[in-house]
Amino acid sequence: MKLLTANRLSDGEAVWYADGQWVETIAEALIAHDKGSQEALESIGNQALADNLVVDVNLIDIEIVDGSIHPIRLRERIRAAGPTIRNDLGKQARIQQAA
Known part of the structure; x- marks a missing residue:
């Protein structure tokens, strides 16, 4: 199984392709x-x-x-969540704040 990922050119955000658009999660x-x-x-x-x-399309x-998507490579896990030493930053922090 594979996903399409990239970085949005306008702001550098890690994004993934989903049904006609680039999404942030x-x-x-x-x-x-x-x-x-x-x-x-x-x-x-x-x-x-x-x-x-x-850019950086892969x-x-x-x-x-x-039941959750889990990237195989560490690099991709970090891009999906955020910094490994600061849980209060990156996408992982956004998920915690929303809960």
Whole structure:
């Protein structure tokens, strides 16, 4: 399983592709379950890069753990949550404040 991720060009925010738009939380991301859907996401990412909407476009490997999306690579887990030494910063802090 894979997701399409990038950084939004306007502000550098880590984003994920979901149903026609770039979203700020990994939980909303569209999951590619097969080669065909992975290729479709890759094409979408390449077009968004060409349109100067995002940079650093990547398909990343994920797994589902207890019903939640869990990136395989540490780099992607940090991009999805925020700094590893400051839980009061980044996306992880936004989630805590909303609860």
